[in-house]
Amino acid sequence: MERRLVHHSRGRSRHEQEQIWELDYESLSDDEGDKHDEDKDDEATDPTDPTNPTEGSSKPGQKRKGTRKRRSKAWDTFDELPIGEDKKVCLSTGDVRQMILSSSQGSIALRNTSFDPKNFRDMITSIVVRHNPPLSFVEYEGIRDAFLYANPKATLVSRNTLKSDIIALYKYEKKQLFNMFKNYDGRVRLTSDLWTSVATDGYITITAHYITDDWVLHKKLLNFSYMPAPHTGITIADKIYKLLCEWNLEFKLFSITLDNASSLKDMDDSVVKVRESVKYIKGSPGRKENFIECIEQVALSRSKGLRQDVPTRWNSTYIMLDSALYYRRAFSHLKLSDSNYKHDLDDEEWDKMEGI
Known part of the structure; x- marks a missing residue:
């Protein structure tokens, strides 16, 4: 089925012109579609209605025209306005510039290509968290030019703003995980690691391992915290217990495995x-x-x-x-x-x- 939409500016400027589209009904019909619609029209025609054609009023060899059922999704965006006997105008009810006509399996569909700055900003934050590039990459001139070329609205934030976005994302994900553990009825197994950095600062990490109702094993890094000296058994136990209380997991603990292997020396x-x-x-x-x-x-x-x-x-x-x-x-x-x-x-x- 061939469909043709012709844009009319009616001599107006770009900002003032109404986005009016002329739909040629003669180019929308084919033999198979007309035959199918004629069958439906025969069932829907009321012989007592003088406005509807009857068998007696039809001339020999003349094809009777009925009302076609609108199957295209384009009608969700356009309203029909009559301007003549054979042609009608379709007035857009939305911003057509943000829509694209795409063909899929022989049919025409509308696809929204509007740009969401907030969604784009969240995606940049996710890139930094997942792939660990430097925060300053959003200030690279080449990166900014590439995004502006793809979409003029795709402006990047500064590295300080990106840092704030990462902290906000961390707080959001922490809250989501906290609420999940709050409603979790099972037991949690913990693993912990402790080491000293090249700057002689001590750090401790705690990872939670748990199984969901669908029997899928998950692991989440709960804490990456500074661990002051001395790194004795008592101080490590006290630190881990305080971190567990922050997550309300002190009564849901199944086991804990430590990796403090300083005695290996x-x-x-x-x-x-x-x-x-x-x-x-x-x-x-x-x-x-x-x-x-x-x-x-x-x-x-x-x-x-x-x-x-x-x-x-x-x-x-x-x-x-x-x-x-x-x-x-x-x-x-x-x-x-x-x-x-x-x-x-x-x-x-x-x-x-x-x-x-």
């Missing part, structure tokens, strides 16, 4: 020797090349590689010990080829590492 002399051995090998390019030669001489693969651990993280220490055990024979060969290597382990210590 001096857990065993064997672990310390392995850590120092890895540091020694990674300390200079010459030592690395020497150790690679030791690996080739004992016919081991270089792809696994030695891993340096973070002393306060259990998983990284485990990975370090696993990689060192793989190159156990290479370490023994390094002891013979490098007189400066002083952190070698005996067989008993290696066996202890396998037990750990």
Whole structure:
């Protein structure tokens, strides 16, 4: 079915002209549509109504015209005004400049393309939270030019305003999560991590793990807080309890897992020797090349590689010990080829590492 809309400015200026559209009914009809409408018209015609045509009033070979049913969604936006016998004017009831005629599966539909500045601003805030670009990216000249090219109304805020938007988003999401836990009937499992930054400031995080009614496991970061010294068991327990009270979870706690592994630094002399051995090998390019030669001489693969651990993280220490055990024979060969290597382990210590 072919449809044609022709815009008439009627000689007016751009700001004064009414958005009047002329709809040509002759171009809206096809054989199949006319036949379908004729069947409906026959059922809806009242023979007693003198305004309706009857069989006797129709001339031979003349097609009878009836009222077509308006199926297009365009009529939600346009009102019909008669101006002649064969043509009618459609006056827009909305801002046609914000609408686009799009074709989908052979039909015509209206799609709203209006720009919402608030929604655009919320999307920029979401980009920063999800992808972690610097706050100053909204002030990059190239970024601003790209958004203005896409839409002249797409103006970016300053970095200070963006910071305020992020804080507002955090408060909103925190309130939503607080209300969810308030109505939650299950138990919550917590995990916590504690570490010291390069600026010697202590921080603690608490993550909640819970299962919803549809048996889906979720996890939410509840707190990322400053943790003053000393980092003893009593101070950590007191800090965690205060944070739990902020969320009203002190009576919904199932379990808590801590990752305060500062005792790993001096857990065993064997672990310390392995850590120092890895540091020694990674300390200079010459030592690395020497150790690679030791690996080739004992016919081991270089792809696994030695891993340096973070002393306060259990998983990284485990990975370090696993990689060192793989190159156990290479370490023994390094002891013979490098007189400066002083952190070698005996067989008993290696066996202890396998037990750990």
